[in-house]
Amino acid sequence: MSLSPEDDFSAAEYVLGTLDPAERATIAARRQREPELEAAIRAWEERLSPLAEAIPPIEPPRDYLADIEARIRGSAPALAAPNEAVVALRSRLARWRAAAIGATGLAAMLAIGVVFRETTREAAPREFVAVLQKSADSPAFAVTVNLDTRELTVRPVSAPAPSGKSYELWIIDAALGAPRSLGVIDPADVTRANKIAAFDPAVVKSATYAVTVEPLGGSPTGQPTSAPVYVGKLIPVGP
Amino acid sequence: MSAGTETPTESPVPPTGAELAALLRRIAARDSAAFATLYKHTRAKLYGVVSRILTRGDLSGEVLQEVFVRIWEKAGDYDVDKGSPIAWMATIARNRALDEIRRVRPVSLEDMPEGFEPAAEEVDPLGARDRSERLTALMRCLQALDEEKREAVLLAYYRGFSREALAQRLQRPVPTIKTWLRRGLAQLRECLS
DSSP states (O other): OOOOOOHHHHHHHHTOOOOOOOHHHHHHHHHHHHHHHHHHHHHHHHHHHHGGGGGOOOSSSSSOOHHHHHHHIIIIOOSHHHOHHHHHHHHHHHTOSOOOOOOOHHHHHHHHHHHOOOOOOOOOOEEEEEEESTTTTTTTEEEEEEEEEEEEEEEEEEOOOTTTTEEEEEEOOOOGSOOEEEEOOSSSSSSSEEEESSSSSSHHHHHHEEEEEEESSOOSSSSSSSSSEEEEEEEEEEE | OOOOOOOOSSSSSOHHHHHHHHHHHHHTTTHHHHHHHHHHHHHHHHHHHHHHOOOOOHHHHHHHHHHHHHHHGGGGOOOGGGHHHHHHHHHHHHHHHHHHHHOOOOOOOOGOOOOTTTTTOOOOOHHTTTTTTTHHHHHHHHTTTTEEEEEEHHHHHHHHHHHHHHHHTTSSSSSHHHHHHHHHHHHOOOOOO
């Protein structure tokens, strides 16, 4: 019946837009299965939406009606085509594929992270987050990396516990060759790891992070034994 | 479906909230002429919403298209008791823009175009004829906030400022910004209830 004040504030900040990417993804996932949180978000939308009436209009640069109608008719193009990095990653990851995920699903997962990579900032940010997910609306883990402390933190968002198996986190980058293990991660609690200290910060920032389901305790071979179930890339937090 | 229903056409007078609500009902019944009319009357408003948050023109156009696809899909969910049609559409637009900006990167101050002050005093014509009691009430509550809390809330709402961008703009540490937001929002909820 009653939502905690903390959650109500998260709902308010979700609507206001001031949550960071990992927090926003967490709330977006939780609202799907927590009716009280969903109701709180709706209530905040109602409270704040009158502000929108005051926004002065700006004429768009061109007429999009025909494009919109084409999308509605079902010929909607994806937001962006995969770039070279995606294609390269896809071919590398394809080698792992143990028939768990189709190739198109994999391409979509990777595109989410790679297409929006941004590097245009003067003061280099030191904190990064990645949302590891199957698709945009199903985040499983939030990964936070602090380049100063070289600490990596993994928070479960909505990852089902694999029965009799373990989740293992991998860092993947062309500079590294094969995927490198960052260790087994807990689907129910925060996992902290300092293994990224061994990697070049530039690689840490640009790498893809992937989670596979491995035998209990982690892959016995030091290499992934199955296809990744969740994938993501880091984006900077902060201005 | 489309014949016989009064539609705001080439008139320079923007449609009222009631007219927009009628268009949404027709769109819910898959009336594409109503959709074209709605697009014509609300595209600039919704582009104003997304482009102030995204600041990158290419992304704004892309997001605007997605917003109208969503309006087409969700028109049946519009509930006249929960606010004006334009507020409902703008909520969809803000949400999409925020999902985009929080995925790409936070807004940086250098990206900010000049000339839009978050005073929210300037009310555009589409809303003006229908300037709701809700907005009047909300403005009254905003006026009751300390100036810096009001500015933080409005910059976040209108410009998509992250906590970090607010900290930079308002020259305060992030935890202070978080406290301001929390107190400001709690005060608004209290004032509006």
